Amino acid sequence: MLLHALRLLYISVSFTIACLMGFIFVLLRPFNPDNTRRCAHLFAIPGVWGMGIKMEVDMQHLHAQPRACVSVLNHQSNWDILILARVVTANTVTVGKHSLMWLPIFGQIYWLAGNILINRTNPKEAKQAMLKTTHALKDDNTSIWIFPEGTRNHGKGLLPFKRGAFLTAINAGVPIVPVCCSSYQGHIRLNRWHAGTVAIRTLPPIRTEGLSPNDASALMDRCREDMLRCIAELDAECARKDAAIWGGK
Numbered sequence: 001m002l003l004h005a006l007r008l009l010y011i012s013v014s015f016t017i018a019c020l021m022g023f024i025f026v027l028l029r030p031f032n033p034d035n036t037r038r039c040a041h042l043f044a045i046p047g048v049w050g051m052g053i054k055m056e057v058d059m060q061h062l063h064a065q066p067r068a069c070v071s072v073l074n075h076q077s078n079w080d081i082l083i084l085a086r087v088v089t090a091n092t093v094t095v096g097k098h099s100l101m102w103l104p105i106f107g108q109i110y111w112l113a114g115n116i117l118i119n120r121t122n123p124k125e126a127k128q129a130m131l132k133t134t135h136a137l138k139d140d141n142t143s144i145w146i147f148p149e150g151t152r153n154h155g156k157g158l159l160p161f162k163r164g165a166f167l168t169a170i171n172a173g174v175p176i177v178p179v180c181c182s183s184y185q186g187h188i189r190l191n192r193w194h195a196g197t198v199a200i201r202t203l204p205p206i207r208t209e210g211l212s213p214n215d216a217s218a219l220m221d222r223c224r225e226d227m228l229r230c231i232a233e234l235d236a237e238c239a240r241k242d243a244a245i246w247g248g249k
Contacts, residue, residue, distance in 0.1 A: 001191055003190070003191050003192070003193070004190040004191040007050055007051060007052065007190045007195075008190070010050040011047055011050050011051065011082070014043075014046040014047055014050055015043065015047065018039075018042040018043045018046070018047075019105045019106055019109065020105075021042055022039040022042050022043070022109045022113075023105055023108065023109050025038065025039065025042075026039065026108075026109055026112035026113050027112065030112045030114075031112065031113075031114040032114065033091045033092075033093065033114055033140065033142045034090055034091055035112070035113035035114050036088055036092055036093050036094060036113045036114060036115055037088045037089060037090050037091075037092055039109055039113050040085035040086070040088040041085070041086070041088070043081055043082055043085050044081075044082050044083070044084075044085035044086035044088075045086065047081075047082035047085075048082055048083065048086055051082065051188070051190060051195055052190065052192070052193060052194060052195035052196075053083070053184075053188065053195050053196060053197070053198050054194065054196070054197045054198070055083075055086060055197075055198055055199075055200070056197060056198070056199040056200070056238075057086070057087055057199075057200045057201075058199075058200070058201045058202065059087055059089070059179075059200070059202050060202065061177055061202040061203060061204050061205060062089060062177050062179065062202045063089065065143070065175070065177065065205065067141060067174070068091075068136075068137045068138075068140075068141045068142055068143045068144075068172075068174050069137075069143050069144075069169075069174050069175045069176065069177050069205060070137070070143070070144050070146060070165055070166075070168055070169040070172075070174060070175070070176050070177070071092075071143065071144070071145045071146070071176075071177045071178075071179050071202075072146055072147070072148045072161075072165050072176060072177075072178055072179065072223060072227075073145060073146070073147055073178075073179045073180075073181065074147070074149065074153065074158055074180060074181055074227060074231060075147035075149050075151065075152050075153060076152060076153055076154070076155060076181065076183070076184065076185050077152050077154060077155070077185050078152070079184070079185075079188075080152075080181075083181065083184065083198055083200075084179075084181060084200070086200075087179075087200055088145070089143065091141065091142050091143060092142065092143040092144070092145055093113070093114050093115045093116055093136065093142055093143075093144060093145070094115045094116070094144070094145040094146070095115070095116045095118060095129075095133060095144060095145070095146045095147075095164075095165075096110065096115055096116070096117055096118070097117070097118065097119075098117045098118060098119035100117065101117055114142075116129055116132055116133050116136070116144070117129065118130070130164065130167075130168060133168050133172075134168060134171050134172045137168070137169075137172035137174050138172045138173070138174075144165075144168065145179075146164070146165040146168070148161040148162055148164070148165045148166075148220070148223075148224075149161060149162070150162045154185060155183060155184075155185030155186050157183075158224065158227060158228055158231065160224075161220045161221075161223070161224050163216045163217065163220055165220075166216040166217075166219045166220045166223070167213055167216045169208045169219075170208045170211045170212065170213060170215065170216060170219070171213070172208075173208060173209055174208065175205035175206060175207050175208060176205065176206045176208065176219070176223060177202055177203070177205045177206075178202065178203040178206075178223055178226055178227050178230070179200065179201075179202050179203075180200065180201050180202070180203065180227050180230040180231050180234060181198065181199070181200045181231070181234070182197075182198055182199040182200070182231065182234035182235050182237075182238045183231060183234075183235050184196065184198045187238065187239070187242070192246070194242070194245050194246070196238070196242050197237075197238040197241050197242050198238065199234040199237060199238050200234075201230060201234060203226055203227070203230055206219065206222070206223060
């Protein structure tokens with residue numbers, strides 16, 4: 001339990017330092033399209049190290065994209081700020097809830113980093129935000145990361161997807177790249193020196209040229225099925241590797 005407490009203390013301190021550094025950084029270059037990647041790494045690199053997690057990352061399909069795309073990711077918990085942030089790519093912004101902006105310091109960093117905030121309770125504002133997303137993809141060559149579940153799944157498995165990410169990709173005519181993260185909630189053990197393995201893998205891009213908004217539901221279902229299979233494979237691989245280290249305990 002001592003190691004667990006020390007790790008939480010370290011993460012709290014490193015998160016605070018990252019907030020201060022990130023706030024200064026985005027003030028110097030507000031809304032720069034590469035702010036999100038740089039700020040994400042400020043949080044993630046020391047955070048993942050402090051948690052004692054071994055990351056196994058395969059981002060080849062995303063790195064191979066010659067132009068902007070929509071990446072869809074499974075959203076597990078607040079730890080995603082550290083774990084998924086580790087693999088944010090250049091010229092990428094995310095889509096998040098409008099309420100994030102009011103979180104002290106972090107919310108202002110998120111906004112000034114150029115991320116797109118959506119107020120789902122106001123349909124008019126939400127539509128304007130999605131038009132901004134389409135503009136970023138088509139005209140600014142900026143990729144978008146979206147959590148299609150719309151909320152954290154808290155380790156309960158992949159929740160049903162919402163259509164927004166897929167409509168955005170179709171409207172912009174850009175590919176969708178699924179990004180799958182292994183199920184770490186309930187698996188990571190911060191009281192062990194090796195806290196666990198987390199694997200992140202991208203799947204081949206799904207092209208959207210020639211599709212219409214009527215195809216969004218089928219596209220969404222296909223993507224979710226592909227991600228379910230991949231996450232199950234990653235979970236089995238991580239469990240096997242960690243069992244070898246922990247001795248099955």
